Amino acid sequence: MRRLRLLLAVVVARVAAFLARLAGHRGSSLPGMVALRLCPQAPAWLARDIRGHRVIVTGTNGKTTTSNMLRTILTEAGYRVVANREGANLITGVATCLLRAAGWRGRLDHDHAVLEADEAAFPSIAAAVRPSVVVVTNFFRDQLDRYGELDRTVQLIRDALLGLEDVTLVLNADDPLVAQLARLTGHPAVFYGLAPVKGHRTGQVREARYCPLCRAPLGYDGYVYGQLGHYRCACGFTRPRADFEGLPEHGGTGALTVCHPGGRLQLTPGTTGFYNTYNALAAFAAARVLDVPVEVIQKALAAYRPATGRMEEFRYGSKKVILNLVKNPAGFNESLAALLETRGTKDVFIAINDLVADGRDVSWLWDVDFEVLAAHDDCRRFVCAGRRGADMAVRLKYAGVPVDRIGVAPSLQIGIRATLAGDGEVAFFLATYTALWPVERLLRRELRGDRVRAHRMPSVS
Amino acid sequence: MLTVCHLYPDLLNLYGDRGNVLAFVARCRWRGIPVRVLEVGLGDPVDFGEVDFVFLGGGSDREQDIMARDLLARRDDLAAAVEEGLVVLAICGGYQLLGRYYRAADGTLIPGLGLLDFHTRAGKKRLIGNVAVEVDLDGWRVTLCGFENHAGRTYLGDLAPLGRVLAGHGNNGEDGTEGARYKNVFCSYLHGPLLPKNPALTDHLIRLALRRRGLPEELEPLDDTLEREAVRVMLRRLKVRTG
Numbered sequence: 001m002r003r004l005r006l007l008l009a010v011v012v013a014r015v016a017a018f019l020a021r022l023a024g025h026r027g028s029s030l031p032g033m034v035a036l037r038l039c040p041q042a043p044a045w046l047a048r049d050i051r052g053h054r055v056i057v058t059g060t061n062g063k064t065t066t067s068n069m070l071r072t073i074l075t076e077a078g079y080r081v082v083a084n085r086e087g088a089n090l091i092t093g094v095a096t097c098l099l100r101a102a103g104w105r106g107r108l109d110h111d112h113a114v115l116e117a118d119e120a121a122f123p124s125i126a127a128a129v130r131p132s133v134v135v136v137t138n139f140f141r142d143q144l145d146r147y148g149e150l151d152r153t154v155q156l157i158r159d160a161l162l163g164l165e166d167v168t169l170v171l172n173a174d175d176p177l178v179a180q181l182a183r184l185t186g187h188p189a190v191f192y193g194l195a196p197v198k199g200h201r202t203g204q205v206r207e208a209r210y211c212p213l214c215r216a217p218l219g220y221d222g223y224v225y226g227q228l229g230h231y232r233c234a235c236g237f238t239r240p241r242a243d244f245e246g247l248p249e250h251g252g253t254g255a256l257t258v259c260h261p262g263g264r265l266q267l268t269p270g271t272t273g274f275y276n277t278y279n280a281l282a283a284f285a286a287a288r289v290l291d292v293p294v295e296v297i298q299k300a301l302a303a304y305r306p307a308t309g310r311m312e313e314f315r316y317g318s319k320k321v322i323l324n325l326v327k328n329p330a331g332f333n334e335s336l337a338a339l340l341e342t343r344g345t346k347d348v349f350i351a352i353n354d355l356v357a358d359g360r361d362v363s364w365l366w367d368v369d370f371e372v373l374a375a376h377d378d379c380r381r382f383v384c385a386g387r388r389g390a391d392m393a394v395r396l397k398y399a400g401v402p403v404d405r406i407g408v409a410p411s412l413q414i415g416i417r418a419t420l421a422g423d424g425e426v427a428f429f430l431a432t433y434t435a436l437w438p439v440e441r442l443l444r445r446e447l448r449g450d451r452v453r454a455h456r457m458p459s460v461s
Numbered sequence: 462m463l464t465v466c467h468l469y470p471d472l473l474n475l476y477g478d479r480g481n482v483l484a485f486v487a488r489c490r491w492r493g494i495p496v497r498v499l500e501v502g503l504g505d506p507v508d509f510g511e512v513d514f515v516f517l518g519g520g521s522d523r524e525q526d527i528m529a530r531d532l533l534a535r536r537d538d539l540a541a542a543v544e545e546g547l548v549v550l551a552i553c554g555g556y557q558l559l560g561r562y563y564r565a566a567d568g569t570l571i572p573g574l575g576l577l578d579f580h581t582r583a584g585k586k587r588l589i590g591n592v593a594v595e596v597d598l599d600g601w602r603v604t605l606c607g608f609e610n611h612a613g614r615t616y617l618g619d620l621a622p623l624g625r626v627l628a629g630h631g632n633n634g635e636d637g638t639e640g641a642r643y644k645n646v647f648c649s650y651l652h653g654p655l656l657p658k659n660p661a662l663t664d665h666l667i668r669l670a671l672r673r674r675g676l677p678e679e680l681e682p683l684d685d686t687l688e689r690e691a692v693r694v695m696l697r698r699l700k701v702r703t704g
Contacts, residue, residue, distance in 0.1 A: 361608040363652045366477025390691035
């Protein structure tokens with residue numbers, strides 16, 4: 001009976017996937033949604049077929065990149081890995097990827113699973129998959145109208161972790177909100193973090209300046225970013241010693257030295273930015289928990305290339321074109337830092353949507369430090385677009401960007417064309433989640449004819 | 462010189478509410494009105510008599526609790542300044558705190574500052590979404606836009622609302638009121654943030670602050686094309702017609 005239901009779910013998912021593709025969708029969630037209706041236990045039954053580890057990666061920023069890096073490492077190590085891709089990170093997306101991988105026989109023939117889980121969906125995904133390893137990257141403010149406040153998100157994940165057995169946590173030591181999970185759940189934990197970097201800038205967005213355990217203000221011996229850093233509290237809660245500690249090289253090349261329990265080694269991931277340093281460390285630590293040799297990790301990360309819209313780079317004539325996803329204040333600030341580090345005059349396109357996946361409330365734009373752009377003469381023009389392009393324009397105006405450099409485009413296409421037609425040496429495209437795919441599609445259409453060399457660059461997020 | 466007091470900027474930094482301070486300051490500076498900002502944290506001394514505009518935002522429950530205790534110690538100074546015309550903008554959690562009490566879901570009564578005659582009760586479902594509100598500013602009818610996200614339902618006592626809800630929930634989703642007004646105190650549930658997108662309200666607050674100091678309150682008009690466009694897009698989506 002159970003096999004029958006599962007096989008039925010497989011068939012239905014396949015048909016749904018076929019129809020979705022026929023209708024021009026990517027079909028990364030719909031098949032699972034339909035199949036779950038018929039057989040809610042499908043993901044749980046399928047997950048039991050996995051021979052080795054079931055890894056879930058969750059947190060606000062860096063889920064996609066960390067899981068992609070880990071999948072690359074495990075594949076390099078010769079394992080057969082099942083993974084959800086492209087941010088299909090709700091239970092429907094997980095069900096879709098497991099059913100797709102199961103084939104017509106309804107069985108998985110895989111060594112490991114690497115699943116990215118949206119924070120709000122983590123409880124349902126964890127309950128179904130029963131992970132043996134859980135990676136938590138960081139907790140920042142993200143789409144509050146969907147998750148309620150940050151405290152609730154952390155609680156949700158803590159409670160779900162309490163319901164698990166035989167699980168190893170891989171935690172960001174530098175984020176007090178993440179690091180506390182070891183103590184709150186009692187599960188064995190492996191920590192990763194950055195060695196303190198003197199003089200690194202500090203952002204405005206600091207979520208947990210107060211001790212999550214006793215509420216007293218936290219002291220910091222060094223900030224990395226936002227609330228991330230080397231914190232300590234009078235109550236005894238301090239940043240745990242990192243089992244995997246990264247020391248980034250000067251000059252923002254992305255290269256770093258990693259101190260790990262077996263020694264130290266140089267890592268040169270094909271990505272830059274602080275987030276990616278964290279993502280690489282998280283993937284490194286998780287891979288070690290899975291006993292992958294360090295040399296394999298080193299090799300896989302050096303060859304790793306970012307996914308769509310994660311600082312993806314194109315050419316348009318002599319112009320460099322960069323596309324990046326923005327989804328919350330912390331990530332947007334990192335994108336602005338990357339923009340300022342890019343040499344040459346720029347035309348900047350920003351598409352802001354306010355659908356559920358973007359966050360319906362666009363007030364988070366006011367927690368981004370656009371003020372850094374005011375004095376930056378290299379940015380010749382800002383083209384704002386998307387459902388809330390006008391709100392973006394208002395934000396830039398109050399950040400001190402001269403009004404004659406700000407425009408609101410009536411459509412994505414008009415905005416993209418105007419940006420590419422600008423006289424800047426670089427065209428920088430930033431888009432929120434639901435705007436990313438349409439912008440990428442329209443952008444590729446404009447670039448077609450002009451030979452597209454999809455030479456990819458650093459990822460942020 | 463106008464003095465803006467931003468209360469607990471580190472603590473109450475949810476939903477981009479600091480944009481309200483940015484907008485007030487920018488619109489003064491663009492007109493050559495000198496203005497300075499005092500960022501006041503927990504326990505920092507502040508003389509409300511010397512201040513022209515106070516902004517109080519909202520935070521998560523944890524932070525709300527910390528700030529309430531700190532503000533309670535300053536209650537009498539604040540109340541005296543409010544009585545003699547201090548201009549205040551309080552948003553969401555900051556708004557709730559100025560009332561008599563907040564009744565939590567489990568029945569616990571959390572006392573407020575009691576500066577304004579209203580109370581708030583926790584509701585089951587959060588009231589979330591875009592809002593349009595019609596307000597009267599010195600005889601001018603203005604439509605404000607913003608985004609609300611609150612579990613509390615606020616019920617006004619002997620007190621005027623900020624305005625009338627044209628779309629969205631407002632104070633409680635029942636009586637069509639949004640926010641509250643008392644002397645020069647303006648309370649609202651609207652994030653967005655409220656002031657940048659609604660320059661008519663910002664200028665009104667600046668005028669009230671100048672009036673209280675006996676300074677000329679005539680404001681040079683500014684180009685608000687972008688702000689008007691942002692509001693127009695939302696009103697059209699909410700199917701709200703303005704006269």
